Amino acid sequence: MMQMIRSGWYRLPGLLRFTLGRLVVGALLCVGVTFISFTLTQVVPGDPVMANLGERAASDPEIVALYRERYGLDQSLPEQYARYLGRLLQGDLGESQQTHRPVATDLATYMSATIELAIVAMILAMAAGVALGITAAVWRNRWPDQAIRVISLAGVSVPTFWLALVCLYVFFFKLNLSPGVGRLGPGTPAPPTLTGLYTFDALLSGQWGLFREALSYIALPALVLATYTTGIVTRFTRVAMLDSLGNDYVRAARAKGLPARTVILRHALRPALAAIVTVSGMAFGRMLAGAVLVESVYSWPGLGLYAYRSALTLDLQAIMGVSLIIAVIYILVNLGVDILYAVIDPRIRY
Amino acid sequence: MANVTTNTHRVGRKRRSEWMQPLGLIGATILIAFALIAIVAPLVAPYDPLAQEARRLMPPSADHWFGTDQLGRDVFSRVIHGARLSLPYALQLVVMAGILGTVLGAIAGFFGGWVDGVIMRAADLVLAFPDIILAMAVVAALGPGLFNAVLAVVIVSWPIYARVARSMILTLRQEPFVLSRRLLGASSIRTLWSEIRPNITGPLVVLVALEYGHAVLILSGLSFLGLGAQPPAAEWGAMVSEGAKYFDKWWMSVFPGLAILMVVMAANFLGDTLRDVIDPRSKRHLS
Numbered sequence: 001m002m003q004m005i006r007s008g009w010y011r012l013p014g015l016l017r018f019t020l021g022r023l024v025v026g027a028l029l030c031v032g033v034t035f036i037s038f039t040l041t042q043v044v045p046g047d048p049v050m051a052n053l054g055e056r057a058a059s060d061p062e063i064v065a066l067y068r069e070r071y072g073l074d075q076s077l078p079e080q081y082a083r084y085l086g087r088l089l090q091g092d093l094g095e096s097q098q099t100h101r102p103v104a105t106d107l108a109t110y111m112s113a114t115i116e117l118a119i120v121a122m123i124l125a126m127a128a129g130v131a132l133g134i135t136a137a138v139w140r141n142r143w144p145d146q147a148i149r150v151i152s153l154a155g156v157s158v159p160t161f162w163l164a165l166v167c168l169y170v171f172f173f174k175l176n177l178s179p180g181v182g183r184l185g186p187g188t189p190a191p192p193t194l195t196g197l198y199t200f201d202a203l204l205s206g207q208w209g210l211f212r213e214a215l216s217y218i219a220l221p222a223l224v225l226a227t228y229t230t231g232i233v234t235r236f237t238r239v240a241m242l243d244s245l246g247n248d249y250v251r252a253a254r255a256k257g258l259p260a261r262t263v264i265l266r267h268a269l270r271p272a273l274a275a276i277v278t279v280s281g282m283a284f285g286r287m288l289a290g291a292v293l294v295e296s297v298y299s300w301p302g303l304g305l306y307a308y309r310s311a312l313t314l315d316l317q318a319i320m321g322v323s324l325i326i327a328v329i330y331i332l333v334n335l336g337v338d339i340l341y342a343v344i345d346p347r348i349r350y
Numbered sequence: 351m352a353n354v355t356t357n358t359h360r361v362g363r364k365r366r367s368e369w370m371q372p373l374g375l376i377g378a379t380i381l382i383a384f385a386l387i388a389i390v391a392p393l394v395a396p397y398d399p400l401a402q403e404a405r406r407l408m409p410p411s412a413d414h415w416f417g418t419d420q421l422g423r424d425v426f427s428r429v430i431h432g433a434r435l436s437l438p439y440a441l442q443l444v445v446m447a448g449i450l451g452t453v454l455g456a457i458a459g460f461f462g463g464w465v466d467g468v469i470m471r472a473a474d475l476v477l478a479f480p481d482i483i484l485a486m487a488v489v490a491a492l493g494p495g496l497f498n499a500v501l502a503v504v505i506v507s508w509p510i511y512a513r514v515a516r517s518m519i520l521t522l523r524q525e526p527f528v529l530s531r532r533l534l535g536a537s538s539i540r541t542l543w544s545e546i547r548p549n550i551t552g553p554l555v556v557l558v559a560l561e562y563g564h565a566v567l568i569l570s571g572l573s574f575l576g577l578g579a580q581p582p583a584a585e586w587g588a589m590v591s592e593g594a595k596y597f598d599k600w601w602m603s604v605f606p607g608l609a610i611l612m613v614v615m616a617a618n619f620l621g622d623t624l625r626d627v628i629d630p631r632s633k634r635h636l637s
Contacts, residue, residue, distance in 0.1 A: 029474065029475065029478050032471070032474075032475040032478070033475065033478055033479070036475060036476075036479075036484075037487060040487050040488060040490075040491045149373075150373075153373075153615060153618050153619065153622070154611075154615060156563075156618065157563060157567075157611060157614040157615040157617075157618050158611050158614075159567055159570055159571065159574075159587070159590070159607055159610045159611060159614070160571070161571060161574045161575075161587070161590060161591075162574075162590050162603065162606075162607030162610065162611070163607075165590065165593070165594055165603050165607070166603075166604065166607070168597075169597065169600055173597065173598065285480045285481075286480065286481075288480040288483065289480035289481055289482040289483060290482075292482055292483065292486070292575070293482075293571055293574065293575070296575065297594070307483055307486060308486065308575055310490075311486045311487060311489070311490040311575075311577065312490070312575075312576065312577075314490055319487050319490060322483075323479060323483055323484065323487055326479070326480060326483055327478045327479050330478060330479070330480060331478055
């Protein structure tokens, strides 16, 4: 039996085998993640009963007992964990003590906002970072390169929460270019939910005005969130481009008299792309981390804001759910990046 | 990660010109200046950082260079005193994480087998979380506070050091001078300490320098979220957070934020330069 599985396994196409292998590793990681977040919530010295019931209700033993029973706090730890895993398999992440709704429902509502923010920020960061990186590599060691180095270092050094505030002050309060915080203006109904991404949904339902409004709201937080990633992408693009600009075939293309544009964008950029894609996967994790800070400043109703609120109120189920979902997203993105890497660079075989 | 290497020998030119030495010097100068300010803070700060003496919410003036906050405290004095929190706590953080990570990575790399498996899978697990999210969960578990924030970030940041230490030790333990030492009967711990440790110190110091800026950022970020330093502490992240509540009084958050930016940039300038001066080959591990 094992023999059959093994020989069958090796007969699978390389990329499929690689993908399946990574999926298994990813699934194991996810189980580990539930274990970590569960363990963490058990060392809480702060009593969730006190944090959520308030002093008066917490002094009544009957209410406390009911509360403990309702959230399963009266059982032993392995029992609680086993129960949690069992329910997890049914897609049940428990109930948030803060919102009194199922955590899974909460996450579904909050997740799309973060995904939309991350996608827009990633597009901005990739576009700016690759452009800056190419420029720096082409003008190596001359002033544009030096200037770009300082810019990219500043990008990875600036405190995200502070930049978010400063931008809000300048663009909203002073210049009135930004409409302010949130996803849409107060009173504006959200577009019909198809993907949960407001800009995209507005486009799909053909509401141009709504699309522009959603875009004007997302622009500032996305820009702030993109800053750090832009710095990273710039630096890696520069290094990767320097590497590929030194290749003989690039020199040959130049010698043939091809225009500089073609040489740089066609011949040199392609092999550099693989490295850039890998970095973007890693940078995505940082982006999810930055989202916590950006979302808390811009009242952006995403996972970051949810994580922050549940951390402050010691909302166990919610913390477990949100860290699980964020780790899963991160693991999946990196899996996707690895596969994309193989597709972009035909030299890589698994 | 391992695929991103620079073939500098191919692109020619000396590395010294490549990485802009002056930046490293500027970084070092700024960091030393901040360290000095932290040491002599009570002497140079014009006011007591906690004294609520001045008029509240005053914009910058000759008396109060950075203005005053919602309790009538001098923002300039508070920013100066903030250096006494952010700098040493971030140092404590990178040193603790560096030691913990290096020891675990060294054990994993040197002994291999199931020990290696357990430690490195644990590292993978921690790395599966974006750092601040896990740190938030840990602080929530331990209770808010600057020292707990440091502990939390140590728990989420040791894997970087462990990976670097492990990968260096994997190569080192096959080196003739290490093998001969072992053949002569030296114990594992002795070999690790006297033969391997001196060879991995340089790159790890560079890594600590590179991570320092990030440590300042994440600690002030946690304080901004209310999970690190608690009021009335004059901590930069917490000050930005207080300033955010008085949105139109820009000076309350702009100046402490600028202090964070300067320290982190200086650390990154320095770390970058050190990386190339001390250990040009390890770019692969460190980037």
